[in-house]
Amino acid sequence: MILLTNQGKVAFISPEDGHLLRFKWTATLNTHYKKEKWYLYRKMKNRNIYFHREVLKPPPGFGGEHKDGNGLNNRRWNLEIMTQSDNIARSNKLRSQFWGRKEAATGGVA
Secondary structure: OEEEOOOOOEEEEOHHHHHHHHOOOEEEEEOHHHOOEEEEEEEEOOEEEEHHHHHHOOOOOEEEEEOOOOOOEEOHHHEEEEEHHHHHHHHHHHHHHHHOOHHHHOOOOO
16 A cells, blocks of 8 residues: 655555554654654654554564665565664664765764
8 A cells, every 4th residue: 555645755554554544644754874764653642653663563672673774665574573772783784785884884983
């Protein structure tokens, strides 16, 4: 399924998660690590509820990760549960592969 956000962004979800469309979802830009990444979220009592976390329902101490790095691709095959430290390690590895140099993995510090 495809969901169009109010920012003109396109988000992908699995058909079995269509029940979550009863809520109003919007896209938000995260510029963490100087790389733009969009996520799907909604507000509930002044908290951000992220779509991928609603799908995965990770246990305490765990989070969700988009395997392809696209925060708007919320299809189940693209999501996995992992610890925050595993997520950071993966992000550093992907960033290093993308930039092809050591300082990418250390946030620019050689």
